[in-house]
Every structure is written in C-alpha cells, then in structure tokens.
Amino acid sequence: MTPTWKDKLAAEIPPALGLEIDQYETDLLLRRQGKIDEKVFMEARLRRGVYGQRYDSGQRHDGKKTQTLRYPSGDLTKGPGILWDHPGMQRIKIPYGGLNPRQLEVLADLAEEYSDGILHVTTRQDIQLHFVHIEDTPAIFRRLAAVGITTREACGNSVRNVTGCPLAGVCRDEAFDVTPYAKACSRFLLGHKDTQNFGRKFKIAFSGCAQHPCGLARMHDLGAVARIRDGRRGFELYVGGGLGPVPYQAKLFAEFVPEEELLPLAQAVSRIFGRLGEKKNRNTARLKFLVNKLGLEEFRRLVLEERRALPPDPAWTAFLGELEAAAEKPSKPAAPLNGQPRRPSFDAWFRTNVYRQRQPGYAAVTVTLPLGDFTSRQARALADLARAYTPGTLRLTVDQNILLRWVSDADLPALHAGLEDAGLGQPGAGTVVDVTACPGTDTCKLGISSSRGLAGVLRERLAARAASMDEAVRNLTIKVSGCFNSCGQHHVADLGFYGVSRKKGNYTVPHFQVLVGARRQENASAYGLALIAIPSKRIPEVVDRLAEAYLRQRAAGESFSGWVQRIGKSQVRALIEDLAEVPPYEADRSFYSDWHDPRTYTVSDMGVGECAGEVVTPLDFGLAAAEREAFEAQVALDKGDPVRAAETALRAMLRAARELVASQLPEVSEDPAEVVREFRARFYDTKLFFDPFVGGKFAQHLFQAVEEPAGTLAPDAARRRVEEAQLFIEAAHACRTRMAQAAGKGHA
C-alpha cells in the first residue's frame, strides 16, 4: 500500500489538529463527489488559507484572445465560478513572524514539492505558496502541523495572523518584549468560540514601542503598544484601524490595559464585534465601521460591560508565568567585530542590514528578500545559518524580509559571507531599494496593475544608483499595491502606489495612483492620499522627479512627508502632472502593456490603427473634471478646511455620477436630487456601476454623502469622504470601460 503523510506523521501531529485536517479532507472528497455545496466548501477551505488565484474562472486573456482552460475535472468548482482544477494560493500563518529552522526547512520542502520552489513573505508576516493544487492541501497541512504550524484561520471571517514587531526582545526602544503576548493572543483566539461569528476578517498587531513603525499597530482592528506604568506591564490599546479602500486610523481605546487584562479584553472586543458587526454587507463589516457607527465612547462602554460579564478563564493569565522561560537567550557569547576578516561588500551591507541590539555585543540582521521572495534552497541555507549563529529563531517582517537575531558581532562577517553565498547578501534593507509589493496581477484575482512588475523595476533602477544617493532619498520608503485594497500597504509609505486603469480611445491602460503624505512613524500615524493617476510605465519617472525635488527643496532635517506638507499637494502634483499623458497606441504601444507582462491589455478586433481616429467623449472629459474636483478636496483638507473638503468631495462624486447619467440621458440637469435619482435608477439598480468584487459599495459612498451635510462631519469623517470620492471616480472609470466593452467599442 502506498504510504501517506497522514500515516507517516500520525504520532507528530496534535490530535485536535489532526482531526481538523481529517475533516477538511472529507470535505474535499464530498465536494469532489458533488455532495457538499460549493459555498459551504469554499468557506471550509478559506478558513484553512486555501485561496483562489487569478484566472480560476477558467478564462484567461493571452494578449490576443480569451482562452478557456479546459481542465480534466470540467465544471467542478471549489466555490462559485472557481474551477476545481485551477491551482491556487496557500497562505500559511506565522504568528508574529516567528519561525525556527526546522519549520523553515519544511516550508522549503513544500515549496519544492507542491509549488514552484518560491516562498513568498507577505506584509502581514505570512508565507504564501502559489500554484498549489487543491488535492495537495491536506498533505501540506499535515506536514506543517507536524512542526507546529497551522493554516487555520489564515483567511475567512476570522482572526488573521497576529503580527508583531520583529525586533521584539532586542529593540533598543521597546518598553518590553511583546513576543509572548502576541503568541498568547494568537493561541487564545485561534478557533475560540467567540471569534467564529465575525462578518469580516479581524487583524491584530503588537508593537513594543510607540514611536517606530515595525509593528504598525495603529492600522489594525486591534493594536497593542507596550507600555510600563508604575512598574507594571500593560498596553496602550487601539481599536478600529484598517487600510483597505478607505483607510481608518485606529482610535485609542485605553491608555493602559494591564497585561492580565489583555486577553479578556480581546475576547470582549471579539464578542461585541461578532454580535453587533455588520453581517450582510461585507463592505461595511470590518470593526472600523462598527466603531465609527457606535462612536468610540459607546463602543468602549459595550466592550467593558461585556468584559465584566465574562466568566473567568485560566488561559487569560496562564502564559504570564512563563514569560521569563520564554525569553530568547543567545547561543554564543558576545564578542567584538573588530579585526574579523570580511568581504569587500561587507561594509555597505553592514550599514543598512545590521541593527545594534539592546544587548551589547549582539546584532539583529535583516535578510533582504527581493519582493518578499526566496527559494527553497535559500530557505535551507537560512536555516543552517540560523542554527550556526543564532539561538535558532527567525522573524518574518512586515517589509517582506527576514530577521536573524542574537548574532554575536564577531560572527557578522561569517554570516554575511554565508548569506552572500546563498544569494541573500543584498544590502539596502529598509531603504528606498527595499520596495514592498503585494502579488498584484501576478496571481491575485483583484489585481488591476502589476505591482510586482513595477516594484521589480523600481528596485533594479534604484539599486543601480544606491551608492551615490543622498541619504535623505535612500531612506525613503516605497510600497505598491495592485489595486485599492492596500495589501501592499501603500497608505503607509513615503511614496505609495496602487493600481488603477484608464481608458485611452478603445484601449485600457494600466496606471497607478500616486500617494504621498504618509507618516510611518508612531506605528503608522498618518496615511498618504492619492494625488493623481499616472500610466504604469511612467511611475519610475515619478519616483525620480519627486525624489529630486525633495532633495532640492527640503529644509534641514525635513522628512519627505514634512516637505509634502510644507509645499502642499498641489505643488507636488504639479511636479508630475505632465506624466499623466498617455501617447496614442500607434505612437507607443509599451504604455498599453504592464511591467514584466508583454501581453497587450487590449486586443483590437475593430481593426488596427483606429486609434488614429480616436474620439474623446464628453464622458471622458467629465470624469477628468470630477477627478480634478476630488483633488481640490484634498487640497482643502491639507489647508485644514474639512468642511470645504467634504463639500468638494461630494461635488466631485455628483459630477462623475452626472456624467455617467448624461451618457444615457443627455438632458439631465445639475440638480443633485435628480442626478442621484437617475444614477440610482440607471446605474445602481441595474448593477451597471457594480464592481465585480465589492458590488455597489462605491455607489453607497455617494448615497451616504448626500444624506450627511458636510458641516456635520468630524475632521476624520471629512477625510474619509475625500477618499471615498476618489474611489467613486475610479469606479466611474471602470463603469465607463464596461459600458464601452458592452457596446463593442473597446476591450478590457
């Protein structure tokens, strides 16, 4: 009888975990036989981190035509419209990014045997494997379970991976090591009955200090920042943060939550979220919307009331007795670096990739991973190096790198040589070269533009100039997302980009929105705002121009966000506005395909050369005008006039809506009531305006805005309205594209 991983690993897998995997495997079998509903199965697999991947509907545009992928299982699905045979993505939760060498080796094995040999580190300290066949997932889960890793609740409406500062325990500025707290929180909430009834995902982050951005605690549903008060450990607790299409800054729930209250309070928040959070409309189901709806005071009152009513649970504090035992200890004595032989490339690497730990004589070393990718061979080399030079612990970082901690200074040259031999010795960690990107159009179903393609190009170009760069530019951060959903965390970079598209004649052109003005410090204390959409192929010029202008104009010691604030977004936009121009298809076809993807976004079945007779419709002009107004709203916001910002944002949405209506009803007036009524009837009720993935969410922004006078809005609500206006206009562009396609006048 052919052996199985189930038999081989039976003694190494915790029984409860083994049972869960068995149940999942049964679901797999039942779905295969058509005995389980596809939606039910979809939830089952999502809760184990088994994702769909781009083209899983079985249709793929090859650059010339749409091809149908004819799989052996035919129409069998693993979710509505998702073909069974199409390989997918496997997300693997790594709580607080903590890994040991054995776990890393198993991940390497899985990447080779079931994926394409690549491990991808995400911006939430997960590992992802791509192109995985669903039949292989039970074996993957068992092999992971045998080394203490579960993929449970890596996706779905659940508590996602609990993230934490990778420097926890060695940071020079932390209040204390948050590692055991992040670990306890992750374990306590995993599969907890009070976290099974969410309408949407729930993200938690831990940070050891208030001032640095390693943990990004203030952009999470629940963010805990370590604090010491009167000699006692506790946390500054934030709630209701989140990025996504409309980012929300988390609100301060409590200035100090004693350590023993952390888990019960997290449980109480979970219960309130499960009970009162939105369930029907996924687009308003995150905690941030509940906090906003109830108001912080009422939300706090409900949570504290819930906390008082909770029956005591020993798990709340059991871990506190093990804090000392859990602390990492060095495997080698501290010894000075001086006099150790080193390679010529050592110094440059040392400057950017080595962090002096709080503990004298020890360093934390960042292993720079291009676009968060590393190979199975590199993973094994890293495991060996971690064993040789550290206590055997590694941390994945939110910047998609890996951190080795507790390296004795004397070992740095040897470690550097080992990394370099494995192809992992690149300098530039945390600098402008170290570009973050989500998977984007490479593998994600929601990707609009090639975030990885752009990030790769920027990385290459900037690396070539890194040595001669001014330090101010070298220290800028760049983050790229393939769409508005912020997986690349574009809101918290000096230069953020997210993918959008624009029509040019009969073609669709990949673009990126340019965001500036973010502050990463204080755990992501301010988010960037979109300036203007620029064709993908011109984004490198955007980076060059803004970097040069910043260098030329900055005051002594002025940060990039400070410079943006001082000169104003209008000035910043003026620096790059001309780059928004797209040449006609015949003049330069390179604009009509994306980075690292030679396929043309559009295929002209209406005859070559018709771009020469290109017509710019009134709708195109109208949407451009609406965009301008949306930008004006941002300027008003920057000038500290939230009321005018909100009014202008609403005007921008109304204009975009009116232009769409006018394409069907040319005589429509400017009267807002008529515009909204006609827009609702012609574009919302008919679902013509609906986004394929978020439905009518963007239209709701308009409907809500006309009901809420600008004067009644708090400043943060006004800011959100500005964001929403931009998204509404993007949706109008997308709608316009779909209309053109339906009329046979353009191509997706």
Next chain:
Amino acid sequence: MSADALELQRFAIKFFLRDPASVRPEEVLRLFHRWIQERRVEGILIDVADYAHVPDGPGVVLIGFEADYFLDSMEGPAGLLYNRKRPLEGALPARLRAALRAALDACARLEAEPEFEGAVRFRGDEALFIANDRLLAPNTEETFAVLRPSLEEAFGALWGGAARLEREGGDPRRRLAVRVRGDRPAEAAALRERLGA
C-alpha cells in the same frame, strides 16, 4: 521504503544550456506568453511566473496544470527544467519517457525559435533527474538503487542504452537528484526523435 519509489509521479527533468547567457529572462518571458497563445507545448498552460529578480532562482516559469516549464538556475547551471506535477499512466519507465518527450519537445522548440537565431543550444550529453516526493522517494542510496533501472531504461533510449548515473549530494534534506550522462551527444530535436512517439 521498499519499492514505493516506483510509484513516483512527481519528478523533474532538466537539460542544461550550452551557454547560460544565450537567453535572457525577458526574452523567455515574452516567449512563454507566446507559447501560451500558440499552445506550443503539451498540456494545459495557465500562466507565466517571473522570478528573474531572485538570485539563483527558478527564473521564468511557464505554469501548467500537469507540469511546469522552468528556465531554471536553481538546480545547477541554467537550463530548461520540466517539473511534472500530475500523474502519468504506466510504469515508471514509461512515465519517465513521457516526461522526457515533453521536456525535449520544449528544448527543441526553444532552440528553433527564430528570434534566437540558433544561439540557444542545449547540451545533448547530460541531464538531471530530481525525485520531487520526499515521502515516496527520500534522498537515500536505497531509493537510488530502486530507481536506477527505470532511469537507465528511460534515459538509455536517448544515448543508445549507455546512460551513466550519478547521485548528486547526500544532504537528506534535499531531494534525490541524479546526474545522467550519455556518450552520444545530439541536438535536442535528435534526442527527442530517439524516444519515438
């Protein structure tokens, strides 16, 4: 472990380029997209994955349902690596021959691509076999002994029955890899012909 290795369905076969610099990743990226458009190699072709930014990585990958095609630099010098993921019919030697045919079809197609003007050539005297299943085929001498006859039979067809096998490296964490050498070197297309239909 006994004859379990004979059940092997996941394995890779690689042919090495004569000149690793003869083809650049961006050229292969374009080419693989075109292969999808024109369905130039066997199987259901899904997408192209670009890992050219990863040092000594899998390069550019033509992702398929049954198998992936890598322009690979991870497993030794640059070459085309055919990675079989889905089961094939027949006994192991027959499965190996089927995979060899697919791999050599792709090599021959690459050599014949007009844009390379004959500059891309594979070494016709050597190949690499990787058993991509640590459960059925752990990296041991015993596994190698079990697989050897099937490998000799399949690869022998390329080189007139004279395939010399050498197990590569003994790290038990790594996959079992076997370097196969022949003494009748030929172009990829000629090697493919020797395998028959």
